[in-house]
Amino acid sequence: MRTVYVNGSFVPEDEATVSVFDRGFLFADGVYEVTSVLDGKLVDFAGHCGRLRRSLGELQMTLETTDEELLAIHRKLVSENAIEEGLVYLQVTRGAADRDFVFPPEDTPATLVLFTQAKSLIDSDLANRGQKIFTVEDQRWTRCDIKTVQLLYPSLAKMEAKSRGGDDAWLVRDGLVTEGSSNNAYIVLGDGTIVTRDLSNLILHGITRRAVLECARHLQMKVVERPFTVDEAIGAVEAFSTSASGFVCPVIAIDDNRIGTGEPGPVAGKLREVYIAEMRKSAI
Incomplete structure (x- = not known):
């Protein structure tokens, strides 16, 4: 109780x-x-x-x-x-x-x-095996930057992904990925560049997003904040999401297309390791 x-x-x-x-x-x-x-x-x-x-x-x-x-x-x-x-x-x-x-x-x-x-956050089965993502049309209102309790559409999107054998949904508006049902979305290009949607009213301004991008810059990883397409995501060498409960969570497939090797990648793995270490040091 x-x-x-x-x-x-x-x-x-x-x-x-x-x-x-x-x-x-x-x-x-x-x-x-x-x-x-x-x-x-x-x-x-x-x-x-x-x-x-x-x-x-x-x-x-x-x-x-x-x-x-x-x-x-x-x-x-x-x-x-x-x-x-x-x-x-x-x-x-x-x-x-x-x-x-x-x-x-x-x-x-x-x-x-x-x-x-x-809840077990560090020893996460999902982070260890990687997520399978399905894309769903983003039909939410256009003030996604406000963290409101109106979460029915994200729930429907997540349930659609579950019904297709996935773990979560990435939402797509005008052909471009906005974010996950309850997380921010990222891809890693062949040259190691991390790409994630730039801040606007169309995505939540993630607290974990901000911290993880800071970790990436400290690690001298190149970060570009811009929209990306589903095809670009499918062609990436890695993909991952960030959230308060998931930290950094690798993505291994999008719409049944394998991402990179089909296994959690080194960029996501390193960011998860460094983020957890930094948050443990600064927690109050």
């Missing part, structure tokens, strides 16, 4: 409740963050808080809880639930009000929920 946090209280998960009038439930009017835990410590917490504040601002949503208070809540949940490796999920909604498309008054208290998930 986990301890979870709901609106100022730490309670057993079976006692946690949110109003049926909550706008997160009625309108998906909310944002979220997922912070990884390694060795009982939080990975890139400041980065996740910064993106949370940006998402809230883009939706004209307020949260009175400070970053310092959020850190204390995260740490208590990690301690109470004895999480050595796993995740802390945080969700903020615009709060509870009678159903209306118009936002409720500004003084409506936000709903704040956090919970933990114990």
Whole structure:
């Protein structure tokens, strides 16, 4: 029985409740963050808080809880639930009000929920064997840079990939890969250049993406931020994705086409190794 946090209280998960009038439930009017835990410590917490504040601002949503208070809540949940490796999920909604498309008054208290998930992140079967990806048309709205809780289409895309024997989906808009269903997407060209979509409103500005690209530059790997086609991805020597829970995860096939040797490649492997080491050193 986990301890979870709901609106100022730490309670057993079976006692946690949110109003049926909550706008997160009625309108998906909310944002979220997922912070990884390694060795009982939080990975890139400041980065996740910064993106949370940006998402809230883009939706004209307020949260009175400070970053310092959020850190204390995260740490208590990690301690109470004895999480050595796993995740802390945080969700903020615009709060509870009678159903209306118009936002409720500004003084409506936000709903704040956090919970933990114990999960093996470093010893990952998927990272060890590599992902099989299928491409799916990107039919999401065009504010993918806001980390909202409206995740139905990514779920449908992932389920389509699963039904075709894959592990995940990469989304494609106008012939160009945007990102994965819950991750950022990368390819490696024959000369070793790492290519990933440039930041815009069409992709999530990944916290892990930022850290991994910094690792790549420290390793003197060439990085180019630009769109790429599915055909270019299929012709790459390597491909991989990044996310808070997957870190760096190799891709070995796209639409049943083998990528490179069909095995996890050295670039993804090195980046995963260095990223984990750096995050372990800087976790708080």
